[in-house]
Amino acid sequence: MTVDKFQIDRQENGSAIKLHLRGELDLAAAAAFREALESVVYSADRELTLDLEKLAYIDSTGIGILVSAVKTRDKLKASLYVTNIPPKIKRLFDMTGISPYLNEGAKGGK
Template sequence: MNIKVDIDKLDDKTVVFVAGEIDAFTAPKLREALLPLAEEFKSKLIVNLKNVSYMDSTGLGVFVGLLKIIRKNDGHLNLVELSDRLERLFSITGLNDIIDISSKSEGGVQ
């Protein structure tokens, strides 16, 4: 399965729309798209996961690494529109306590 990453830069935030599966094969592509965004600004990064059908531990690792960089730069990470399955994954791992997760969309329309 492939992954698709679309980026909308708005005034005070960047919204990233991710579609597909995030696994050991696709996580490097996602990391390659997200990390430069985290390093270049000190604002809000919103990642919309509405169209992500699957995520494994490598995907979780991408978001943990992203969060570290964003916090170092005084930015904010918000994951939005997670499926019930993804919400459970973040909850089971305890990452929902350290990453801002919202059920509703924020930012651009797609």
């Protein structure tokens, strides 16, 4: 079994930023995720989308960073969409109670 190294691909298109997350988002990758989000989360005039299609795993640290970004964007009244959530990660979001706070799909869809 191989472990998928965590990667973030950034795509910008006009007033929108999309971060494609890939691999395993765990404690070891948390700093990279936090840094990528901090560079865009305060850009309230830009739509932010997190595409999770190729995310294989997320632990509580990654979820905590995601929740922090959701709260920050909410305070700024800025959009944050989460798209292409794999079923096993969606179940985890449901179990932890964060699903209602995620703007799934919407403008940031495929």
